[in-house]
Amino acid sequence: MKIPIRSFDIFFGTGGVGKTTLATARAIQLANEGQRVLLMTIDPAKRLKDILGLGDDCAGEIKTISELPEIGKIKTPFDALLMSPPKTIERMGQAAGVKELSQNRIVEVLARPNGGMNEILSLIELQSRLESGKYDCVVLDTPPGPHFLDFLDGLEKIKSFFDQRFVEIFTSLGRRAMEQPHKGLMSGLIDKVVGAGVNKLLSYLQKVTGEKFVEDFLAALEVIYRSRSSFVSGLAMEKKLCDPLQANWFLVTSVEQGKFNEAKEIQLAAAKKQRKEMFLLLNKALIHQLESWNPEAGSKAAKLKESLVIKEKNLRDITKTHFTGLFDFPEIMASSPTQHVKELALQWSHHANSN
């Protein structure tokens, strides 16, 4: 089976399975085959920055990679982007002409790297990068969520946030803001907000949190609402990312961290999105090496071998029912991360071009 070239390659999987390394290797392979590639990664690991020669100051900025140590010249230089939520917020504010967005205290706190808006913001960032039309293929390393599917749920969250009731509040806030652009924008506003239950809710909120918070909170809602075009633009991604002709989905799991439930859960979630095609990338496969090992029956060594083999076999079995295809990436015996990426890129090329 060949791996098709699509506009998006999305890498899912819990952290630590080699997702970022595999995604980087894939970007290099595609770039070496002449594709114009954007590699977007959210992984905070410093070593990846080292591989790509990126400094901390590069977060949130496009960096073009034309050559890498140990790997050499890249045929078509590719762009790499390390997500930086505050930078995304800043750009969104500029695009929507709402410069207060990045200055709002609440928005600023939430856009911190661990503030919790990573998934949503990376979808928005992705959409805005695509609009530039500069890329044939975007390789996307999804953020390490408590759950790997949180990334897709980001879309649902945007939708529910901007649902009908919210729009009512926002519209009323917006009108208010137009009428009194310079006065204490939000003072006394709570009483005037229409919409069943909303003003009651806000007044309870005020009782618990204090008036200052409610004011700040309304101000945050107001700037978010005025920038809603940027938020809602992220929604356009859902259709593209779920279309098998536009996006490859790769679930990455490593033999040491094999999680059977993960495979089952993603199947369920994919079904909800009407998505059937998905590849499993099995990283750090050892089984072929283990087969040549014949420890004495009943020994401790035999028990060790058996447990390692069973782990890997179980993982392979689930792919028969849940996945379109399985691709092996052997355990790379090298301590240098650049060497890892180099060998994994060769493996990608093998998978992509052999039948």
Next chain:
Amino acid sequence: MGFTPKRLYIFTGKGGVGKTTLSLAFTQWLREQNLSATYLTLSQQALSDERASYPTQSLNEWGNIPHIHLELEECAEGYISKKLGSSMLSKWIVKTAFFRALVNMLPGFGYVISVGKVLDMLNEDPQLIIVLDAPASGHALAMLEATSNFREIFQAGLVFDDTEKMLKRLYDEKHTGVRILTLPTSLSMQEAVELKTSVQKLAPLDTKIFLNHSLESWTTELSDAPVAMKEKLSLELEVIEEFKNDLSASIPYSASSSAKEIYQDIKSSLEKFV
């Protein structure tokens, strides 16, 4: 008992490093020391989401370990109800679309609510020790950070006072221990060290790194193994050497499959989590 246990142990690390197994094993071990320890998981998934990360299967295998699963909606309802003095109002508030959207959009808010509940439970029962099977690395940090983020957001009022109180206890090194689990690879270790640095930037918490699934104790058995396995072992030994100052202990790889056997295999290492 030659040690003073902490009240709250937060087990974290990337998915698949063995958080659930080790936090359950540690809870069991604490109980064998006659301590009143409880295993606890949090559901931070959107309210009313059917996907729970609750490890039912593992819990069944471990048998009689007391466990608590906190649902965000219940914690939120309890908190608001206490503040407003009305459970009816509180029930209504957490069901509103507004509140759900708010919690969905701001996961940190949910963390504050659940962490608050955990601290309340510890406060109510002075004997209780909680072993928290926390979300993956980045998010454990988000969880620890959330309370101070929201303290900054609120600035004044009832919630602000509560977050102040929470921080005092949560960020006390005698109260809270963070146990970071990692695998024997350079990248995984590097990330654990980064997580530890970030946690300590936040507060001077007692933060320790443990290497799980270590093949080190299998060195003899691996002497006639295929080259690839031997190389894996020697890479691991290099990693252990490189990070020896950061590592608190290694937990040996267990070739067993049942919870009881795994517990016996790793039992002697569990004291190091204290």
